[in-house]
Amino acid sequence: MLGKLRMIEGNLVFFCPACQIPHELTPSYFDFDGQWASPTISQDIVYVDNERCFPYHCHSLVRNGFIEFLSDCTHDLANTTVPMRPFGCH
Numbered sequence: 001m002l003g004k005l006r007m008i009e010g011n012l013v014f015f016c017p018a019c020q021i022p023h024e025l026t027p028s029y030f031d032f033d034g035q036w037a038s039p040t041i042s043q044d045i046v047y048v049d050n051e052r053c054f055p056y057h058c059h060s061l062v063r064n065g066f067i068e069f070l071s072d073c074t075h076d077l078a079n080t081t082v083p084m085r086p087f088g089c090h
């Protein structure tokens with residue numbers, strides 16, 4: 001089963017192509033519009049991983065099945081918008 005956004009162990013999860021890992025969102029803090037094929041999430045998504053490098057910052061918006069990376073990201077996809085990728089367990 002592949003999806004762009006999935007519910008895994010009670011969290012909304014999507015694959016981030018910039019960080020190359022899934023990002024997990026707690027449904028009580030994030031509003032999802034229920035469109036699994038083309039998701040929109042109302043809040044900004046911030047991911048920090050200072051073990052990766054310092055400072056490491058991934059800041060994105062998920063809209064209509066696309067991930068919009070904002071300018072304060074420290075990775076190469078800052079200021080770009082990319083389609084969400086389906087991912088799944090194998």
Ligand SMILES: [Zn+2]
Pocket residue numbers: 016017018019020023047058059
């Ligand atoms: Zn990320």
